[in-house]
Amino acid sequence: MAAQAHPSDRESLNSSKAASLDAPTMVSGTDDKAVDGVPPSTPSAASNAPCGPGGPQAPAVSSPVELPLSRRVLLVAITMFVIVLGAGGQQGLNIALPSMQKDLGIAQNDLQWIASAYGLASGCLVPLSGRIADVFGRKLCFMIGIGWYAVFNLVGSFLDNRIAVIVTRALAGMGASMGAPSAFGLIAANIHGKNRATAFAIFSAGAPLGAGTGMVLGGVFTAYTEPGWRAVLWFFAGLGFLAAVLAFFFVPKDQPNPNADKRIDIPGAFLVTAGLVLFQFSISYGSSAPKGWKTPYIAALFPVSVLLLAAFVFWEYHVQHHTNRPPLIRLALFTRAKGRLAAMYLVGFIAMAGFVSIGFNATLFYQQVQGASAMTAALQFLPCIVSGLIATLSLSKLIHIIPGQAIICTGFLCTGISATFFAVSKRDTLYWTFPFNAAWLMVIGVDFLMATGAVFVSRLAAQGEQSVAGALFQTLMQLGGALGLALTSVIATTEREKALGKGFEYIDALAKGISASFWLCAALNFTACIIALFILRGMGIVGGHGKGGKPGGPGGPGGAGTPGPGKAPTAESASEKTEKQENARKEQV
Template identity: 40%
Template sequence: MENEKRLETQLVSASPLSKWQLIGLVATCTLSMILNISNSTAVAIALPTIGRDINIPEYRLQWVVSAYSLSSGCLFLFFGRIADLYGRKLCFNLGIVFMAIFALGCGFAQNEITIDILRGLQGIGGAACIPAAIGILAHAFPPSRARSVAFATFGAGAPVGGAIGSLIGGVLTQLTKPTWRSTFFFTAGIGGLCLIGSFFTIPADQRSQETDRRVDWLGAFLVTAALTLIIFALSDGTIAPKGWRTPYIIALLIVGVVLLGLYVAWQYYLERVQDSGRSDMSRWTPPPLMRITIWGRDHGRLAVMLCIAFLEWSSFLSWQFWAQLYYQNYIGYSPVLTMVRFIPMFITGVLCNVIVALVVGRIPGVILIASGTALTSVASVLFANIVPSAPYWAFGFPAAIVSVFGADFVFSSGTLFVAKVCLPHEQSVGGALFQTVTQLGTSFGLAISTIVYDSSLAKASLARGIVVNIDGTNAPQPAQLVAYKDAMWTGFAFGIAGSLLAAVFLRNIGIIGHKKQAAPQDADSASEATAAGPAAADPESEARGEKREQHEPAP
């Protein structure tokens, strides 16, 4: 009881933020999400121009985009832990600086190697600022309707960033003298605005309440190396010399999985040592980078939520990837005309987050998550049955509308749920874990759907008496259409699996958001303190290794 009162006093005594400062804080964090997403979409729309200008072969162009997502996806967990330990504002600002500086560097790059390296370094900034932003929002807003609005607004940064990146990136590439280099200068400018917003709106970092603030460097190495190898293999498997049968792809994938298993075992061991109270006996047993038992929070529902996020991003990004290729490679549209056909998706994405802000504190979370993932599946079904001669309004338009429901509903609901069940000193790690599984889901979905596409293309071409090349350039159009449709059916399978998981395992999750409470600080103390059980109310006792009896939040 004394420990709970001490934690409550610490939270209440924190200097409150004014209304306008809170609005500015949400705007700054949302701008960081816009910057993170536009760093990919603005570059993607300019890829053909980049390739022509600095002589990058088409089959290697994807690495201008993939280098960013690879480094960011592999470092989310590490920087999430660093943010929780040493300051979320510090980590946030360093991340923004990294993205802005290396965006300028990319704008002056003269060859393929330089731009790929700079894009990888730029991705480190995304890995640092996004988990920190989630932690900043979770601590600035106690459980209330305001928290729901804050997280929904932050989630809306993704479709807004996608729209800004595609629209502005396309215009700058086509109409300015520096062409594609203007897109990098533009994103560097967004980074500068974000840094100014952080200076005026994000409160100074407070010292972590954990008594043992050592960093698990071995765990950081294992998880970073594992995710790097796995994501690289999944991303490069389609363009490797022998495809997925290339020896180095198989070897990297196996080594990555082994390292991931070692990471899980090491984290479990460190958690056992911490809980036993013997952590001070050795300098080799710091607190784990991520407690394995975090997956069991709320009777295992957090693990289910993360699995749904994995499947949703497998479905959504697969649909978006193959829809773009269908428009450009099969129909023959230019990148700008293709981008225009995705505009309804960006608009709907913003509206979805408005819906989440309005209803997440009123209806059970399972309704949002199950319906959202199902609607994403509908987008894949529409393209799996598309008739090329039909007008855009018959298949393309409704697919663009419904595709984004799952991504936005799952992101907003998922990050709110993570903030609800994670301890005060775990908020950035929890956000990083969510971001990591979405990144893995993206790579996994594209890899599996590509395997299906290649297999279907070869089979359909052979049925017409043509042995397809490794790049598929000699495949007849009817075979290409069959392959596109089969890839879309794969995306449907991912989405519907996520919807079924939600319907079966999250049916008792209740309301994820929170209605406005009379005493926000007290409510925050009670909710955060009970998020992992009574013993978790004192973060210092956890740092000393005192074993918790349960991890579930209060009903």
Template identity: 35%
Template sequence: MARPEKQAEPNPHTDVVERSVWKSIALVAICTLSMIVNNACSSSASIALPTIGEKLHIVQYKLQWILSAYALSSGCLLLLLGRLADLYGRKRMFLLGVACLSVFSLGCGFAQNEITIDVLRGLQGVGGAAVIPASLGILAHAFPPSPARAIAFSTFAAGAPIGGAIGILVGGVLTQLTAATWRSVFFLLAGLGAACFVGGYLVIEKDVPSNERDRRVDWLGAFLVTAGLVLIVFVLSDGSIAPNGWNTGYIIAFIVIGVILLLLFIGWQHYLEKIHSDPDLAARAATKWYLAPPLMKLSIWTRMKGRMAVMLCIAFVEWCSFFSWMLWVQLYYQNYLLLTPVLTMIRLIPMFITGCICNLVVALVIGRVDVVFLIIFGTILTATANLLFAVIKVHAPYWAFGFPAAIVSVVGADFVFAAGTLFVAKISLPHEQSLAGALFQTMTQLGSSFGLAITTIIFNSVLTKESRAAGVAVDKSGTNAPRAAQLDAYRAAMWGGFAFGILGAVLAALFLRHVGIVGHRGDVDALIDDEATAHAVGEFRAGDDGDEKDAEKPQ
């Protein structure tokens, strides 16, 4: 009797697991909840800063580190944790991430001094760095290119404004009205994180091993990029409040070392990619522990004739514009107009409503509209929000400047995130989905820090200049500056945000005109119009495990 033929096992990175509609909905809901918790962890601290400073006796110019500590760890570890998620399991990394968010949120709620809360915020950011790339990889694998993927990614992107709403709206109410004040916000986040952990454990499919032949981690590359980003983000966060500002010795040293480390990382990744693209050299590299596959193939930036790089740059400048607007508008309301956290929160409500509507719009039109129109339209509206505050009249009613700015501010961030992550997922290979999502998220995090640093320089320069002209020596807090000088400084910072938004629109108009529609199921080979993308697809189709001869086309 002939031996029955062994049935081929499904390829975990190309075959889509059959699941019910309700389980698919639950999967999207849990990933979206992770985005909500991540964004709430960031935004809740911003509106509670004045209260935290008062209760923990932290001087105003050091309060920024409560925000920067989270951004530092969450932005600098994305690439490493995204790569580890692709290699060793996205569900595992997801659960680790939400556990960090929950546990360290609880710790922040019990913090008693400045150092403790700064350290815990940094550890909390590690959770954000783990959970977002893993979520993007989970969704990209669970939903092949189709209307369902567009809905899944748009819903996930909607978690950003919802998380912002929970962080700012609910956070403002809890900070002002509860006995625990700002601590209540972190207790709420700990509970949401715990719920997300339970849901992820029950709903997300079991992890399967990566089908890459060489699953070693490029630890040298991970060190270079992480250390370089840490130093650069630290400088961007601390440069304006250092003893001698940007002329402080350690600030100059750190920025130089950070740039050198990033250049070394780029050179090292190029070297590793060159070795592993040659079968003979790759066989020899397998015997040396330090010659692992690159953490990030540089060729990923050249996909679709370099439009991948353009999309990442647009994400960077859009977050420069959006995040700087969001922070300065809160400081304007609370420090200049002297509004309470609740009154500030009320003025930002339209932003979160618009954010949810925007992602619904994306889900409906992403399969019908060229992505360039969405991105140009969105980035211009974010720039417009900055423009409205750049020319704001203090005594004008809220409805004249604040209300329309709140409505349009979030459009660019939502359109760029939803369309950008769909674009990145579509031209990335199945075994690099979390890494590609981490790369996109890294650019948004760096954009947030860079935009804040540049607009802070603008703010401080104008504030100092105008105050000196009025015969006032400004202290580090800036609270003793003349009212007119403060207003001019806020307006100048908003002009900086406006410039970033317009730059994003110009980049899209010049370089994304031929991307087309990214949210439909078309033939993916239509995107393979350049040597870099075709080479990557050819490598994957050859089969990383030596057995896969007919791997599915990239998502």
């Protein structure tokens, strides 16, 4: 479909995008070839190819040097802090939920708000934060986000009011929303070729590492220290301050682009943020509101949120095609690689809806149904840590030789089986049978999804939209997690009340409700697997490297390596023309 002409340069570019590829090539698994007809996300590759048949060549200048190994290791380690802090803080407080419930007087139905408040804020603000990071500097936004997270963890640790604690969890989530897309963009902008795929795989190891650290510390602090759950917040606040300081000294500076359009789509930011806030609030609070989903303000806010999100889509289309302003999120992201990028977003949303609730309900199962102490429950989660680290570190090699679709589907199957094992576990089930196997299988799905998805997204995103593209992926996973928590909470409450009405003991009734939640988690993961089998076909090997280049690979800025036979050396131009050419080619599929 041809884009409408416009006097501005921006609309002239949109017109050039109309002459897109008619027959995109399939994934080759190498960085010197396109992913579904989309060239690699690099100015180097972009500048070496014409805009179209017979189109002008970009000016050839020398490529920047790839970061040395020591700098790459430091960059991945420091940015990984944002994943460690998010997963660790959440899991540490999950282990301490019964203790927090007693100390703060939180009702059973409201316990989910300790987790949901954090996810609500971090998920809703990520799209805007991604755009801010791309425009004003990823390093600066990373440091601000991590520092903000640390401050409100510290503040929350000194509060005794349940509402105030929940508010600080939301404020900490705001910090995470700034740090996460910035970390994604920093890796994509500074590490290239095959090294980038390896970096994202290792970066994703922050999730099991953080979750494991949080579980163990949550159990130790709750069982053996006077502050209990408050010490968890102190620990992760200190870790956050440390990460901000390390980033200041060791993360590479952003390369400024004087020609970049730094305007931010404020109306679009308002529509998407307000829509996401109301959407997540409605689904998170619907189960614990006075009259449940029939509560008047829940019934009103949910359709309003849907209308706001729909208005955001129409507004972004208007901005992109009828103005010369940059949109907050390019709608073309959803059509990249013949729709497979949108498919990745969809399966991530569904799978996270089925994953987040497993850990939440497993904590309640261990402590409230089986009567385990906080420390025992933490130890029972240790298989998650070990298998998660093994999965992510193995993936740093497997992602270069196994198709992404196979990796993702295998992970979803593992998590679905985990939820099934938890669902059939009873009050007196021996840990070393179903619960143990459920624990080590649980995290494989999300670890495989995060790493593979991150590499796939970064390869299909243009250089100036890396943080936004990563932010969109994270937002949809956050939304999925919030929706999953809400749905499982509704099911658990309904089944528990039914069992109590039939005369069951409270613990047995609680077990029935939790079991029903696990069955839903299993169904969601198996559904994500089936969908991925059909709509991610042809995804190919997402972590390959150039045939003629070094592992840095042709196709990464600064990581071009030695060109293969018959290939011209890649080059990079920092001019606005080159960036426009690259963005145009990215939107051709």
